Amino acid sequence: MSMLRAGVWDLLLGVQCAGCGCPGLTWCRECERLVVPDPFEVETGVWASGEWRGRLRAAILAWKLGHVAHLDHLFAWHLAAAIVALNPPDSFVLVPVPSTWRSRRERGRHLVGDVCREVVDLLEQQGLTVHVEHAVKLARQTKDQSGLSARDRAGNVRGSMVLRRFVSKPVVIVDDIVTTGSTVSEMKRVLMGGGVEVVSCVSIAASSPHLNDFSR
Numbered sequence: 001m002s003m004l005r006a007g008v009w010d011l012l013l014g015v016q017c018a019g020c021g022c023p024g025l026t027w028c029r030e031c032e033r034l035v036v037p038d039p040f041e042v043e044t045g046v047w048a049s050g051e052w053r054g055r056l057r058a059a060i061l062a063w064k065l066g067h068v069a070h071l072d073h074l075f076a077w078h079l080a081a082a083i084v085a086l087n088p089p090d091s092f093v094l095v096p097v098p099s100t101w102r103s104r105r106e107r108g109r110h111l112v113g114d115v116c117r118e119v120v121d122l123l124e125q126q127g128l129t130v131h132v133e134h135a136v137k138l139a140r141q142t143k144d145q146s147g148l149s150a151r152d153r154a155g156n157v158r159g160s161m162v163l164r165r166f167v168s169k170p171v172v173i174v175d176d177i178v179t180t181g182s183t184v185s186e187m188k189r190v191l192m193g194g195g196v197e198v199v200s201c202v203s204i205a206a207s208s209p210h211l212n213d214f215s216r
Ligand SMILES: [Zn+2]
Pocket: 017, 018, 019, 020, 021, 022, 027, 028, 029, 030, 031, 032
C-alpha cells in the first residue's frame, strides 16, 4: 500500500500517528520530517539508524504489534542508510535475525525478513549487489527478550541458533532493535563459526548507552 493510500485509509478509520500519537494519520508529516536516518556506530561492527527512543521507538513498537505494515518502507530506508554508512563491500548478503514461532504467529510474517527485501531494492539503486539469505535458523524457541536483564538475554539466546547454509559472500546481519547486543552477538558467533565472513550488524534502532556484551 502506498503511503498516500495508507493516509486515506487512516483518515477514514480515525487512527493515530505511530510516532507521536496525533490523530488522523498512522504516520504524520511532522514524524516524516523528524524521524529520518541518523546512522551511528553503536559498537565496533554494530550500526544503527537511530536511537531507541522517542518517535522512532514508538513507531517500531507499533510496527512490531502489526498495526502499521506500511512503515516497512520507512524502516527499509533507515536500514539501507545505516548499511551505506558502514561502507559495505560492493557485493554482500543480508542475513536477517530469525524470528520465533511465537513472533510469526502473532505478527503473521517475519518483519525483518520482509523489510530486507525492500532494503535490497534501495541498495541496488546505489549500485550495490545484494541479496537476502535466511542463513541462520533457530535451533530452539527463545523467550521474549523484552523484560529480561542483559545477563538473562544472553542466556536466553546462547546456543539458540544454527547455521542453515554457508554463505560465500560477506554478510551483514540485520535486526530491528539492538538493546544488549546478545542476539546479534549470537548470530555473529554462529556465522563466523561456520566460516562465514561477517562485515557488520545493522539495526533500525539501538539503545544508548549500549552495553558491553558484544562478545567478539
Ligand atoms: Zn507523528
